[in-house]
Amino acid sequence: xxxxxxxxxxxxxxxxxxxxxxxxxxxxxxxxxxxxxxxxxxxxxxxxxxxxxxxxxxxxxxxxxxxxxxxxxxxxxxxxxxxxxxxxxxxxxxxxxxxxxxxxxxxxxxxxxxxxxxxxxxxxxxxxxxxxxxxxxxxxxxxxxxxxxxxxxxxxxxxxxxxxxxxxxxxxxxxxxxxxxxxxxxxxxxxxxxxxxxxxxxxxxxxxxxxxxxxxxxxxxxxxxxxxxxxxxxxxxxxxxxxxxxxxxxxxxxxxxxxxxxxxxxxxxxxxxxxxxxxxxxxxxxxxxxxxxxxxxxxxxxxxxxxxxxxxxxxxxxxxxxxxxxxxxxxxxxxxxxxxxxxxxxxxxxxxxxxxxxxxxxxxxxxxxxxxxxxxxxxxxxxxxxxxxxxxxxxxxxxxxxxxxxxxxxxxxxxxxxxxxxxxxxxxxxxxxxxxxxxxxxxxxxxxxxxxxxxxxxxxxxxxxxxxxxxxxxxxxxxxxxxxxxxxxxxxxxxxxxxxxxxxxxxxxxxxxxxxxxxxxxxxxxxxxxxxxxxxxxxxxxxxxxxxxxxxxxxxxxxxxxxxxxxxx
Amino acid sequence: xxxxxxxxxxxxxxxxxxxxxxxxxxxxxxxxxxxxxxxxxxxxxxxxxxxxxxxxxxxxxxxxxxxxxxxxxxxxxxxxxxxxxxxxxxxxxxxxxxxxxxxxxxxxxxxxxxxxxxxxxxxxxxxxxxxxxxxxxxxxxxxxxxxxxxxxxxxxxxxxxxxxxxxxxxxxxxxxxxxxxxxxxxxx
Numbered sequence: 001x002x003x004x005x006x007x008x009x010x011x012x013x014x015x016x017x018x019x020x021x022x023x024x025x026x027x028x029x030x031x032x033x034x035x036x037x038x039x040x041x042x043x044x045x046x047x048x049x050x051x052x053x054x055x056x057x058x059x060x061x062x063x064x065x066x067x068x069x070x071x072x073x074x075x076x077x078x079x080x081x082x083x084x085x086x087x088x089x090x091x092x093x094x095x096x097x098x099x100x101x102x103x104x105x106x107x108x109x110x111x112x113x114x115x116x117x118x119x120x121x122x123x124x125x126x127x128x129x130x131x132x133x134x135x136x137x138x139x140x141x142x143x144x145x146x147x148x149x150x151x152x153x154x155x156x157x158x159x160x161x162x163x164x165x166x167x168x169x170x171x172x173x174x175x176x177x178x179x180x181x182x183x184x185x186x187x188x189x190x191x192x193x194x195x196x197x198x199x200x201x202x203x204x205x206x207x208x209x210x211x212x213x214x215x216x217x218x219x220x221x222x223x224x225x226x227x228x229x230x231x232x233x234x235x236x237x238x239x240x241x242x243x244x245x246x247x248x249x250x251x252x253x254x255x256x257x258x259x260x261x262x263x264x265x266x267x268x269x270x271x272x273x274x275x276x277x278x279x280x281x282x283x284x285x286x287x288x289x290x291x292x293x294x295x296x297x298x299x300x301x302x303x304x305x306x307x308x309x310x311x312x313x314x315x316x317x318x319x320x321x322x323x324x325x326x327x328x329x330x331x332x333x334x335x336x337x338x339x340x341x342x343x344x345x346x347x348x349x350x351x352x353x354x355x356x357x358x359x360x361x362x363x364x365x366x367x368x369x370x371x372x373x374x375x376x377x378x379x380x381x382x383x384x385x386x387x388x389x390x391x392x393x394x395x396x397x398x399x400x401x402x403x404x405x406x407x408x409x410x411x412x413x414x415x416x417x418x419x420x421x422x423x424x425x426x427x428x429x430x431x432x433x434x435x436x437x438x439x440x441x442x443x444x445x446x447x448x449x450x451x452x453x454x455x456x457x458x459x460x461x462x463x464x465x466x467x468x469x470x471x472x473x474x475x476x477x478x479x480x481x482x483x484x485x486x487x488x489x490x491x492x493x494x495x496x497x498x499x500x501x502x503x504x505x506x507x508x509x510x511x512x513x514x515x516x517x518x519x520x521x522x523x524x525x526x527x528x529x530x531x532x533x534x535x536x537x538x539x540x541x542x543x544x545x546x547x548x549x550x551x552x553x554x555x556x557x558x559x560x561x562x563x564x565x566x567x568x569x
Numbered sequence: 570x571x572x573x574x575x576x577x578x579x580x581x582x583x584x585x586x587x588x589x590x591x592x593x594x595x596x597x598x599x600x601x602x603x604x605x606x607x608x609x610x611x612x613x614x615x616x617x618x619x620x621x622x623x624x625x626x627x628x629x630x631x632x633x634x635x636x637x638x639x640x641x642x643x644x645x646x647x648x649x650x651x652x653x654x655x656x657x658x659x660x661x662x663x664x665x666x667x668x669x670x671x672x673x674x675x676x677x678x679x680x681x682x683x684x685x686x687x688x689x690x691x692x693x694x695x696x697x698x699x700x701x702x703x704x705x706x707x708x709x710x711x712x713x714x715x716x717x718x719x720x721x722x723x724x725x726x727x728x729x730x731x732x733x734x735x736x737x738x739x740x741x742x743x744x745x746x747x748x749x750x751x752x753x754x755x756x757x
Contacts, residue, residue: 057581073575080579130653139591146590175578198602201626204610212623221652229598246654249692251626257739314661321674323682329689330656333698336740357692358656459660481658565662
């Protein structure tokens with residue numbers, strides 16, 4: 001035991017971080033080759049398919065786009081995906097592969113679910129096995145799991161080109177980025193992970209639900225489906241929307257500790273790898289390593305704290321005769337405390353939002369940690385692409401603040417940071433914060449918002465705060481006691497997801513366009529180096545300060561009061 | 570106009586990705602895993618002759634004294650509803666959490682402390698496992714109800730116990746359904 005964590009718990013945390021780093025470094029290099037259009041291992045197979053898609057789409061791959069052009073393509077593509085998914089969910093009752101004869105979704109639920117998947121949030125107002133047909137899961141959700149992830153990486157690629165470009169207005173071609181990310185990165189990884197998960201017992205079948213004649217009492221209906229293929233991309237694309245209601249706590253989504261490790265690694269794999277991709281593409285690996293270090297230095301201590309808090313658990317249990325206070329409510333036996341807590345922090349550090357344990361039943365402070373990780377703006381690894389572009393926004397703010405302190409013009413990677421970049425960066429950082437706090441206030445003050453609250457007292461407030469935190473930062477996990485499948489929550493959370501995605505993504509593209517037009521100035525003795533431990537600490541300081549200053553009052557009303565209630569007994 | 574020129578690539582790429590990721594990718598995955606791991610891909614079902622009696626991965630509700638009991642389950646309308654997975658979502662201070670734990674404690678009627686996993690509901694409501702400690706405390710009740718030596722119950726439990734994967738990953742666990750099938754002589 002150290003800090004209240006068992007040695008097995010520490011060992012699993014260390015193993016997880018070691019495996020993550022070992023996989024992320026080579027993958028990062030590969031992704032850099034793909035995004036730069038260099039030949040790679042898969043080129044002989046994929047190049048012809050790629051060319052065929054460009055021909056059909058009338059795309060000229062050598063034609064680069066300005067930032068407004070790139071943004072237009074992103075918006076149009078996302079809007080098209082939304083219409084497709086919205087229409088499909090509204091009409092699933094008439095569509096094939098629906099052995100349970102599940103009806104069409106209501107308009108508000110279809111809106112919420114479509115927005116949720118297009119924005120890479122994957123908030124679950126729906127209950128997978130009871131709401132969605134196999135067709136909706138496969139042709140609707142699985143497709144958006146891929147494409148919303150690819151859009152995030154594409155926008156990151158455009159930002160990197162903005163940082164490296166020299167007095168140009170071109171940021172690359174969105175369609176080329178999109179096709180290459182799908183075919184070279186997401187598809188091969190998803191196939192490997194799907195097969196690996198299936199070897200552990202994750203199901204992949206199209207037959208209708210099976211009736212089991214149980215040993216004791218009534219029959220048991222086993223919900224089935226094509227789970228493995230969706231599970232793989234759900235984790236890799238930081239999507240997180242479960243095939244089943246209880247997501248990766250469900251044994252058919254996550255049957256063994258090994259499948260659990262594969263899924264947890266898949267959550268952080270691409271976001272972590274992109275740090276190394278970034279270093280390689282700007283031609284200075286140590287810049288990528290510094291960002292990876294900053295993320296890891298926030299992630300590991302918070303994860304250890306979460307394990308310790310869940311291990312210390314709920315003293316109410318021992319007073320009624322339990323052999324320990326360990327907080328096993330909402331957790332699965334095969335995962336135990338350590339794997340449930342590592343998952344909870346990984347899924348909220350990244351904007352994944354899948355769960356393998358019920359966060360609403362975490363201890364108050366154990367549940368505060370996932371919440372604050374989202375409130376940092378989903379930049380601790382973050383979503384695929386969106387995590388790193390969000391982090392780079394914080395980097396820009398950090399060099400600006402540092403520049404103010406020493407009285408020098410701020411610059412990053414040789415690009416002068418001007419008023420326009422700071423305005424855009426501030427908007428990208430502050431808008432999600434405003435959405436969370438305003439919508440939480442609206443919900444707790446109105447009868448429609450209060451109606452969804454499940455747990456009594458401060459925990460009920462935390463449920464609402466968590467929901468809007470999750471939606472506006474495009475995470476998708478929940479304190480799931482909240483009854484969010486109502487027109488009020490479906491609409492308001494849907495709008496939060498939309499604004500939280502596009503009013504970060506658009507300012508980022510604007511920054512990319514503005515930086516690309518500037519000349520790179522050589523570093524001088526007056527330049528603040530951005531790869532040093534000092535800068536890493538400063539960057540972490542800015543992220544934590546913005547998060548804590550914004551959310552401390554709200555967190556005091558929710559998790560902190562609930563914790564005080566817990567220890568007073 | 571830049572909007573117009575993006576319409577064709579939008580339509581074509583959405584169509585191509587829908588066919589590829591909504592159709593070919595799941596079908597290819599199905600073809601591979603149904604060949605490589607047919608039993609697992611179909612849900613690790615346990616059959617008695619032609620009848621499906623459950624899945625190795627999905628817990629069942631046990632309340633009778635001759636059976637090993639599993640985790641509490643918060644699924645509705647009945648526990649262990651495998652068509653509507655759900656956790657309790659009780660917060661730590663929710664009185665309902667303590668009431669459910671007390672009811673379970675009283676039903677178990679043990680002399681010593683109760684292993685915590687028997688007093689709490691799982692995340693999925695379908696947890697197939699309990700800890701070895703939670704299985705051990707139930708041995709006397711099962712043996713007495715069935716009029717069999719306690720060692721036979723312990724053997725059935727030992728045969729359904731898994732250690733952490735590779736010695737480090739996850740927790741030691743006992744598959745409740747497998748123990749009960751062995752006790753009933755339906756699984757060798």
